[in-house]
Amino acid sequence: xxxxxxxxxxxxxxxxxxxxxxxxxxxxxxxxxxxxxxxxxxxxxxxxxxxxxxxxxxxxxxxxxxxxxxxxxxxxxxxxxxxxxxxxxxxxxxxxxxxxxxxxxxxxxxxxxxxxxxxxxxxxxxxxxxxxxxxxxxxxxxxxxxxxxxxxxxxxxxxxxxxxxxxxxxxxxxxxxxxxxxxxxxxxxxxxxxxxxxxxxxxxxxxxxxxxxxxxxxxxxxxxxxxxxxxxxxxxxxxxxxxxxxx
Amino acid sequence: xxxxxxxxxxxxxxxxxxxxxxxxxxxxxxxxxxxxxxxxxxxxxxxxxxxxxxxxxxxxxxxxxxxxxxxxxxx
Numbered sequence: 359x360x361x362x363x364x365x366x367x368x369x370x371x372x373x374x375x376x377x378x379x380x381x382x383x384x385x386x387x388x389x390x391x392x393x394x395x396x397x398x399x400x401x402x403x404x405x406x407x408x409x410x411x412x413x414x415x416x417x418x419x420x421x422x423x424x425x426x427x428x429x430x431x432x433x434x435x436x437x438x439x440x441x442x443x444x445x446x447x448x449x450x451x452x453x454x455x456x457x458x459x460x461x462x463x464x465x466x467x468x469x470x471x472x473x474x475x476x477x478x479x480x481x482x483x484x485x486x487x488x489x490x491x492x493x494x495x496x497x498x499x500x501x502x503x504x505x506x507x508x509x510x511x512x513x514x515x516x517x518x519x520x521x522x523x524x525x526x527x528x529x530x531x532x533x534x535x536x537x538x539x540x541x542x543x544x545x546x547x548x549x550x551x552x553x554x555x556x557x558x559x560x561x562x563x564x565x566x567x568x569x570x571x572x573x574x575x576x577x578x579x580x581x582x583x584x585x586x587x588x589x590x591x592x593x594x595x596x597x598x599x600x601x602x603x604x605x
Numbered sequence: 606x607x608x609x610x611x612x613x614x615x616x617x618x619x620x621x622x623x624x625x626x627x628x629x630x631x632x633x634x635x636x637x638x639x640x641x642x643x644x645x646x647x648x649x650x651x652x653x654x655x656x657x658x659x660x661x662x663x664x665x666x667x668x669x670x671x672x673x674x675x676x677x678x679x680x
Contacts, residue, residue: 437661441659455612484610
């Protein structure tokens with residue numbers, strides 16, 4: 359470390375008290391002496407990830423967009439899987455959609471996470487937010503939240519590849535297949551909602567509000583934060599009980 | 606790349622042709638990099654963390670958007 363001439367980042371910690379500053383100094387000493395960082399201190403055993411605004415993928419979006427960067431979500435999911443202190447994951451969604459591949463990547467990781475996961479759709483879980491919200495073990499939607507299901511090609515945006523019908527159709531099939539495999543909605547019903555005419559003013563598709571999403575089998579239950587955390591805790595306890603039972 | 610979103614593309618991409626952010630890379634303690642958008646000589650906004658250690662991503666001070674102050678380290 360002493361030969362390092364490059365600037366070293368020191369995160370600003372506004373408003374922290376002296377005790378925490380000492381703790382941070384201790385952490386810095388730890389890095390300098392042992393060359394390692396200590397595992398982050400977690401008071402609770404549940405971890406939460408917000409997916410808000412646009413899901414940003416292969417292109418950095420201009421600053422007026424509020425984005426969730428997938429390259430930051432993915433390692434967090436890896437850490438959740440690997441960190442023994444984390445027992446369950448709560449995913450809170452309020453997204454307008456975003457990059458298809460980034461969204462599907464996040465959805466696949468949430469799906470294959472071995473720890474219990476619960477998702478909660480607040481406000482909106484539109485477009486690519488739909489597969490992300492159904493990827494968890496159990497899903498909630500708040501009463502007033504909406505989910506828009508629409509075809510990719512109409513409001514989608516394409517860069518770098520020829521915008522052939524087949525290409526976009528394939529992309530759309532990936533989304534549909536994921537949603538159908540991870541919820542109780544049938545493919546026919548999902549396609550019907552996707553190509554519905556008359557629900558959106560100038561577009562094709564369907565807006566589902568709160569319990570509509572539950573009734574058609576996309577989301578498991580209408581609920582809020584309390585229910586979501588209680589359900590996650592129950593799933594964690596259930597998993598612990600199963601582990602005790604088998605050992 | 607395909608954007609699948611309810612937002613109209615023109616509002617998402619507004620200013621895309623003039624949007625040219627400059628990023629610098631700083632060493633992250635423990636063997637990684639921080640991609641930072643400089644705001645002044647000694648401060649910048651964290652854009653992205655590149656670290657092989659997944660636990661680094663769980664630290665609240667490493668979330669994108671955090672203001673990072675940095676200073677040269679003398680031998």
